Amino acid sequence: MMYASALTDSHRVFLEDLFGKDGLSFEPAVLRVYSSDASNERGKIFAVVRPADTGQVQKFMRWADAERVVVHPRGRGTSLAGGCVPTVPGIVVSTLGMDKLIDISSTDFVAEVEPGLCTATFQAEAEKRGLMFPPDPASGKATSLGGNVCTCAGGLRAVKYGVTRDYVLGCEIVLPGGQLMKFGGRTQKDVVGLDLTRFVVGSEGTLGIVTRLILKLIPKPEASASVLVGYRSLDDALSSMTKVFAAGILPAAAEFIGETCMDILTRTGECPWPGEVKAMMLFQIDGGRETIGLENARLSRQLDDALWKMEGVDKEEEDRLWSFRRRISAASYVLGPDRMGGDMAVPRGKILPAVRRFEEIAAANGKRLVAFGHAGDGNIHANLHYDASDPDDAARTAKTHHKLDKAVLEFGGSISGEHGGGSLKDVGRQLGAGEHELMLRIRKLFDPNLILNPKKGY
């Protein structure tokens, strides 16, 4: 595909006329900021534009398609998979100038938002009205809803409430060429035609630029409770979780903390559990104020094989329990100043063999695997720490990371449960050739000249 390799004077004039001084930058310092993301990979860009409304996006996309200028849509640039990295030189479209909460309805249980709205800000607005937007990526304070939708972000509550795709009722996107498409709507049920809203969710900005989202909300549970449970091993911890599910209990969150994480927590701060506790589960349940105690007791009965237990029944107590889980990410740097993260997903019953296999692969390369994550939905955070200034360590880490991706497929898993393919994952190793080809044909229907996020996603 031939793309514009630089901006001409007339390109610049067009952009200046469309976006004005405030909505456009060619300044090298500004371009530097938009030329990478949380993957810390980097590409080259000609300009960054900041549309204020859908009309501007339409005019821009008509022009970009005609001029074969590559477009890299961007939310808050938090992709760990290089989803915002400009793989081919082009123009970054920052959606942060479109961050309005257009409508939030307590009767329809629906919100309409612009893509640049921060996830946590939106969740707080919903909660003020007694509503909940369940997708809760751990990075929700940092991310935008547009970014969450484009990667189909998951989060801690996915085990009970599902992921972002389960809460997108409709969307508006601007196609290359400038046409505005409206998929879905405000109804909870809609089976007319193909569900193109679902195409957009998780499409990693390859089908169009999202300009409006219609999101489903649910009533906010009145109460919640958490329990942190200690075991001799991850084997014991996960078999305890199996008992919980077998008893018909569906927790709002079920997190596992592996042996290496426990070692890290013990080395880096205060830990209330006894020394023989080597792995943990953290459960959260939610529901009505009057029944939460009963549900909590029901959960506790299934955890009778635990070595140690700590319960929390209101926000302050729960926060204390969750603080141990939240500490893992930052504390893991004791194993090395740099990190290569994985977000594989496996069927729930395969978590233990997958973690053990990952650990073996890491150990064979002289590495320790930091494994924790969302046990309830089989999403494993498999992180490797290393020292980037040590070439041998960096090479062993990269090799291990690569092998983990291969190993996850042995368990019928996915190389990415949450972060997406971005520009770093080789999704071809997971997707069948025919299926991959079909996806590329669909992509071309939306974007015939492939100006959107080339070499990213799939």
Next chain:
Amino acid sequence: MKRGCTQCGECLNVCPVYRQFTREEYSPKGKRLLMEPLAPEFGGDERAAELNWESVRSLARLCAGCDRCRKACARKLSTADLLADVRATHPHWTQHFWQLWIARMGPLWPSLGLMATLVPDGLTPKPLKPLHDTAKILADRGEARPWGRIRKNPESRTDVSKPVLLFSGCTANNVRKKWSSGANDLLLAWGYELSDPGGFVCCGGTMHHAGRYGAQRAMEGQNVEYWRKSGKPRIAVFCASCFHSLHGYAGGVLTGNEAGEWLAALTPVSVLLAGAEVEHTEAKPAAYGYHQPCHWGDNDNDIKFLQRLFPGLHKGTGLCCGMGGILQMSNPGLSRRMAESTLDGFPGAISRIVTGCSGCVMQLNAAAGGDMRIEHWLDLVSL
């Protein structure tokens, strides 16, 4: 070598400058991308950097030094500190002037304030208005009527065995001496033995932000030496920014056991006034707000103290008032916008705001219009 920013983006929502613009280049993570390649501590080397300080300066220096990003950061990186480091190696006349303004011109502040009040607003060019307003605030606005008379509850047990040195800070020493005398009277009434604080100088915090490390170290050294000579008493502080800066001596100018002694000695005045009982006066308004100074961090005792004295205190939704660092001089327009946003974070019915930082009081009053007034809590309590 220190590891730099991971670009995780957790700093965006806590950054008051980002809040003004909602653009990534104004966020701490954006500024770090520009400054880390210049900082040897992070493996940077300006000679090899693609963008030198001159190319990034106009963006990178938009920081009020509130340090909220450090708290949010998994690696506990402070963009204010990084900016200070880069400034230290790139001296600029504004930083030199700032040092003069703080270290030498304090005694002149009241006269400058008085002169500023004589200049009609209409004569001030628009870009200079924020500076003119700030200068006017330097003049003393007269006695505020206290909202409550306080006394120590006789049942309350406060440890008054250790002598106390009151650290007033530059604002109180030069233009709001009544805060020092007020704090002095209250501490005496509580039974504390007060030593002469005359050997203290500026805490040095603002010199740090300006990258004037030599001046900062000299001030820190003088303050520590005076504390040692005084027998290492408690140090009572009523300004959040001074407290933040003094707290930073531990691990810097002070190490080992003495750093621990220093931290144990540093105490907010509101902590020392434990067990206060209040009798409200008719000057107490029906509705009032509290502006939380960034520099108390998670340990804001003032709000707990004030909530007991003045129930119904309404906390504003704004972030930083924009006073910190040297932003007021490097970008007075942005600094003013931040102050205005902070004031906008209070409901319309509130025209009296109380806080516990000398800088916030000055900054917010300079931005306040109509009959809005921002007071240090020491203005609102008397014996």
